[in-house]
Amino acid sequence: MQRAYAPYSHYKVGVAGLVDDGRVVLGCNVENAAYGVALCAECGMVSALHATGGGRLVAVACVDGEGRPLMPCGRCRQLLWENGGPAMQLLTASGVRTMDEVLPDAFGADDLASGEGADDRAPGQGGEE
Incomplete structure (x- = not known):
């Protein structure tokens, strides 16, 4: 997190993830004027x-500049779900x-209709003639 780029909010965030092959991958927030x-x-x-x-x-584990656990935002929870699945463990302020x-009730790959499944959509969801 020391390499986080947060010149606007000054709120640095760091994250570490354990991969199923034993690797640890890291990330930090990167702000932008936009x-x-x-x-x-x-x-x-x-x-x-x-x-x-x-x-x-x-x-x-996602932490702030003081090392306190942070709950990922909704977009990031979706990213974590996609890359870790329902059993992936997340350190939170209230424990693991x-x-x-x-x-x-996460949205995942199984929820996407295949190209041939367009006719299976509910009324009002497209696919009507």
Whole structure:
């Protein structure tokens, strides 16, 4: 987190993830003057995961500049779910919790309709003639 780039908020965030092959991948937040394009630490960690060979996240800890556990935002919880699954462990201020607990009823790859499943959509969801 010491390499976090937070010149605007001064709120540095660091994250470490344990991968199923034993590697540890890191990330930090990167702010931008155009606030909407800032990157959360978890985004950098997921990028590092794939840049260094992929795999599945087993456990993740996200902390602030003082080392206190942080709950990832909704977007980052979705990234963690996609790359770790429901059993991935997450350090939170209230202890270790699974992704299933912090993102119940998560949206995942199984929820995406295949190209041929467009006709299976509910009325009002597209696919009507």
